[in-house]
Amino acid sequence: MGKLYDELCKDYRFREGLKTCINCGTCTAICPAAEFYKYDPRKIVDTVQRKDEAEIEALLKSDTIWYCGECMSCVTRCPRKNGPGLVIMALRNLSAKLGYFTCSEKGRQLWPLTKQLTGNILHFGYCVHPSTFDPDDHPESGPVSRWVIEHKEDVYARLGANYQGKGPGVLRRIPQEDLDELQAIFDVTGGTERIQAVEKASREKAAEMGMDFDEYTKYTFEHCSPGHFNNE
Amino acid sequence: MIYQGKQKIWSDYQKEIPDDHYFYVRSCIRQNFFPASEKYFLAICRDLLGRDIFETEHHTTCAGIAYHSDTIPQETAMTVVARQFALMTEAGYDNLVTSCITSFGNYCEILETWREFPELEAKIREDLWKACRREFKKPQYVAHASDLMYKLRGEIAERAKFRLVSRATGEPLRIVEHIGCHYSKMFPHKGVGGAEYPCVLSGMAEAWGGQVIDYPERRHCCGYGFRQYHVKANRGYSLSNTHKKFESMEPFHPDMIITNCPGCPYFLDRWQYVISEQTGKTYGPNGHGIPALTYEELAGLVLGYDPWDLGLQIHQVGPEPLLDKIGIPYDPARKYLGLNEKDILKPGLPTVLKCC
Numbered sequence: 001m002g003k004l005y006d007e008l009c010k011d012y013r014f015r016e017g018l019k020t021c022i023n024c025g026t027c028t029a030i031c032p033a034a035e036f037y038k039y040d041p042r043k044i045v046d047t048v049q050r051k052d053e054a055e056i057e058a059l060l061k062s063d064t065i066w067y068c069g070e071c072m073s074c075v076t077r078c079p080r081k082n083g084p085g086l087v088i089m090a091l092r093n094l095s096a097k098l099g100y101f102t103c104s105e106k107g108r109q110l111w112p113l114t115k116q117l118t119g120n121i122l123h124f125g126y127c128v129h130p131s132t133f134d135p136d137d138h139p140e141s142g143p144v145s146r147w148v149i150e151h152k153e154d155v156y157a158r159l160g161a162n163y164q165g166k167g168p169g170v171l172r173r174i175p176q177e178d179l180d181e182l183q184a185i186f187d188v189t190g191g192t193e194r195i196q197a198v199e200k201a202s203r204e205k206a207a208e209m210g211m212d213f214d215e216y217t218k219y220t221f222e223h224c225s226p227g228h229f230n231n232e
Numbered sequence: 233m234i235y236q237g238k239q240k241i242w243s244d245y246q247k248e249i250p251d252d253h254y255f256y257v258r259s260c261i262r263q264n265f266f267p268a269s270e271k272y273f274l275a276i277c278r279d280l281l282g283r284d285i286f287e288t289e290h291h292t293t294c295a296g297i298a299y300h301s302d303t304i305p306q307e308t309a310m311t312v313v314a315r316q317f318a319l320m321t322e323a324g325y326d327n328l329v330t331s332c333i334t335s336f337g338n339y340c341e342i343l344e345t346w347r348e349f350p351e352l353e354a355k356i357r358e359d360l361w362k363a364c365r366r367e368f369k370k371p372q373y374v375a376h377a378s379d380l381m382y383k384l385r386g387e388i389a390e391r392a393k394f395r396l397v398s399r400a401t402g403e404p405l406r407i408v409e410h411i412g413c414h415y416s417k418m419f420p421h422k423g424v425g426g427a428e429y430p431c432v433l434s435g436m437a438e439a440w441g442g443q444v445i446d447y448p449e450r451r452h453c454c455g456y457g458f459r460q461y462h463v464k465a466n467r468g469y470s471l472s473n474t475h476k477k478f479e480s481m482e483p484f485h486p487d488m489i490i491t492n493c494p495g496c497p498y499f500l501d502r503w504q505y506v507i508s509e510q511t512g513k514t515y516g517p518n519g520h521g522i523p524a525l526t527y528e529e530l531a532g533l534v535l536g537y538d539p540w541d542l543g544l545q546i547h548q549v550g551p552e553p554l555l556d557k558i559g560i561p562y563d564p565a566r567k568y569l570g571l572n573e574k575d576i577l578k579p580g581l582p583t584v585l586k587c588c
Contacts, residue, residue, distance in 0.1 A: 012349055013306065032453045033460075036472045069457025069469065070300045071413040072337075076420060076427045083418075092302040109463045110302065116462065117298040127260040127297035137464060140471070142505045142548040144587075147568075147579035154570040159543045160271035161263070168287040170258070170267045178290050181315060184363035191308035198303075224465040 004056045008048065008090050017086025021045045027074035027084045037228055039067040041074060041084035048087060060095040063228065066106035096194065099201035105225055111202035112221035118195050122183055125174030130156070130163070137221075245426040249383045250373050255325035256287045257316055259332030260297060261494035262526075268543030269528040270331055273377050276531055281387050283380070285329065291319055296334040300458040310356045311363065313342050318366035328371040329380055333493035336376040337414030340422050343370060374422075376415060378492050378527050382424055382432045385439040393536030395441030399559035404443035408486040408522075409433035410477075410500065412493025413453050427451065433490045436527055440534045449480035455503070456495040474503035478515050478522075488554050489524040497547075500524035505548045508584040519586040521549035533560055540566055550587040564588065 008014045027041040028034045034041065044064065047055050059065060068088040075083040092101075101107035120129045135146040148155045153163060162169030186192045206216035226232055262270055278285045294316060299309035320328055330336050346353035360366055381388070396405045411430040416423025425431035430451075434444040455473025460466045477500070481489075491497040504521040508514050516522045524547070525533075532542040539560065544551040545567045555562055567588070570576040581587060 011306070012345055012352060016345070016348070032455065032473050033457070033469065035476075036469055066459070067469075069453065069455070069460045069473075071453040071457065072418045073413060073451075073453060076417040089302065093305065096302060106466075109459060109465065113301050113459055113462055114303040117301055117303050121293055121295055121298055125292040126263070127293045127295065128264050129260075130264055133264065140467060140502055140506045142502055143580035143582065144546055144548045145502075147577070148546055151570070151576045154574060154576040155546065156267055157571045158569070158576075159268040159546070160541075161267040166289070168289045170270050171263045172289055174292055175290065178292055181364045182292060182312065185311045185315065185359070186304075186308055188359050188363040189307040189311045190305045194303075194305055194308075220465075222464050224468070229468075 004053055004060070004094070005048075005051045007094055008056075011090035011093060013083075013086040014090035017083035017090065018045060018048065019082055020080055021049055021082055022080055024079060026077050026079060027082075030073045030077045032071060032073065033067045033069050036230060037067040038230055039064060041068070041088070044091075045082065045084050045087055048091070057100070060091060060098065060100040061103035061107075063104040063106040065091045065095060066104065066109065067228070096198055099197065101198070102201050102205035105220075105223070106228070108202070108205065108220045110198055112217050114195055114198045115217065118186075118191070122179065122186065125179055125182060130171070242429075244421070245424070245429055247379065247422070247424045249375055249379045249424075250327050251283075251383065253284045253325060254286070254327045254329040254375065254380070255320040255323055255371075256285050257291050257294065257328065257330045257335065258287075259330070259335065259494045260293050261498065262331055265498045265546075266494070266526050266529075266543060268541065269526040272528040272532045272537065272542060273331065273381070276388065276528065276535065277380055277384060280391070280535070281384055283384075286323055286325060288319055288323060291316055294330075294332070294335040294338050296332070296338040297458060297462075299338065300334065301462060302459070307356065307359065309338065310342050310352075311359045313339060314356050314360045314368055315364055315366060317368035317370060318360065318364070320371060321367070321369045326369070326372040327375065328373070329375045329377055331377045331494075333376065333412040333414045334495075336374065336422075337418055339371075339374045340419045343374070344419060346370075376432075376492070378432050379424060381527055381531060382435050385436045388531055388534060389439045392440060392534045394534055394558050394560055396437060396534065396558065397441045398557050400557070404441055405487040405557070406445050406485060407437045407442040408447065408450070408481050408484070408489045409437060409444055410450075410454060410489060410491045410493070410496050412491070412496050415492055433492055433527060436530065437490055440530070445484045445486060447481045447484050449477045452477055452480075454493070454496040454499045456493075456499060461495070461499070470499060471503050471506060474499050475507060478504065478507070481522075482515055486522055487557060489522055490527060490530050491524055492527065497524045497526050501547050501549050505582055505585050508582060512584055514585055516549070517553065519584070520553050521585055523547065523549050523551045523554045525551075533558070538562070548582070548587070549585065552588055
């Protein structure tokens with residue numbers, strides 16, 4: 001067995017998600033991502049099952065593994081109780097760990113995502129927070145969301161939230177001692193190391209692409225090249 | 233009791249939901265986009281119906297969105313959740329109720345993984361101790377907030393001021409439900425009705441007078457997809473999946489959509505706005521959209537709470553045609569007022585979608 005396959009086997013999600021795939025393609029038939037992206041979970045599971053190191057490395061460096069939405073519709077339908085979505089999570093985890101994610105456009109999006117979500121968790125205690133929700137980054141959220149964000153203190157007060165307040169309630173300020181505990185959890189469990197590794201690999205890629213890091217962050221968040229979709 | 237035939241099959245999809253005494257954990261997305269729904273979950277279940285539901289200010293995100301966006305290792309997500317369990321243990325509770333489907337899926341996944349791999353649970357206990365000096369008991373029961381409201385649907389019906397019927401014809405409203413992928417696709421036995429016969433929301437809608445309509449893409453994902461929404465370049469995925477659902481439900485002329493997940497009502501609401509801007513198409517009558525409500529918003533309307541107290545003004549699809557159809561009174565002049573009638577201006581209007 002190869003080194004990459006061995007690494008995948010250490011991931012509990014991989015052990016749960018891949019038992020004996022019979023290549024029936026039910027996962028692909030039900031998959032919301034396969035309908036729109038050039039994506040076929042059956043082929044991914046088949047590739048991993050073959051245990052071919054070169055093929056697994058190519059997968060870890062590809063756009064393909066980043067098309068899944070992790071809805072886990074495949075888990076419900078698989079007649080052998082596999083979870084292709086779980087296999088994807090293990091592949092993404094290894095790609096992030098090894099820095100291979102910077103080899104693909106969809107993989108490079110891991111940096112703006114990491115910055116946004118882990119930043120919100122460690123600064124506010126929430127994955128999403130009104131103070132970092134920029135309506136210009138979310139034109140789809142409509143005029144009503146722009147109004148909510150522009151008047152957030154008033155709107156949240158009107159709707160009974162405890163925005164930035166002490167004590168329990170909706171959108172309360174989470175006490176610093178609890179944020180310190182979250183930071184300690186990240187430090188102890190590899191979360192902090194992962195953020196640093198993703199940032200380091202992304203900075204190196206930005207330099208290779210001739211971009212400063214802010215420009216790289218914005219570009220990877222916004223840019224979509226042609227060729228990802230089935231109808232292209 | 234011995235079940236036979238269909239009864240036996242159906243019994244596999246039932247779920248015993250404790251009646252009382254819950255430790256409550258909130259949802260990141262719902263607090264941002266549907267703050268009044270969380271307020272009214274407590275107002276209805278705790279204050280009106282007298283259940284014991286405890287909240288501490290010290291709980292945090294479960295980190296589920298970051299986990300499913302692949303930005304943190306599994307051990308990090310598990311230890312954040314272990315800390316929530318520790319807070320529950322310290323508060324003296326055994327049942328946990330979460331306001332979020334992503335969290336619910338996350339809690340179920342973690343408990344099932346620990347059951348299968350006890351050495352991982354032991355490692356997480358060690359990590360939590362190192363990081364926070366905390367210990368925990370696992371919850372005896374994990375409920376989603378809608379499970380509890382489903383359990384209490386009869387008590388809500390007894391107090392109803394309005395029923396989900398057309399005031400003009402007396403016919404039941406045509407309701408589409410969307411339970412959200414992580415409620416039961418990963419662990420069907422954890423959801424009421426499983427993934428095949430979802431009834432946590434349809435049970436509420438029917439108890440309150442509505443008629444649930446089936447349609448081909450009823451179980452299809454709303455399109456959130458975590459990184460497929462949070463990264464601007466990927467949102468075509470999210471839009472395309474919602475569009476598929478709306479095209480599928482359109483021939484059935486639903487009056488409204490009732491949703492389970494934090495993200496689903498947001499996407500089923502906002503993507504209607506985007507589809508209307510991009511193509512000129514709207515899915516409701518006369519240029520309106522189809523309102524997508526949370527179960528607390530629907531329960532609140534049935535119980536006679538003011539629609540603007542419930543937060544229906546921060547949906548992009550206007551709820552007025554639905555309110556008119558049921559006969560629920562509202563004051564259009566108060567729709568966008570702040571606390572104590574403060575003038576906080578009004579949102580701009582979409583180009584196509586009628587909003588009032």
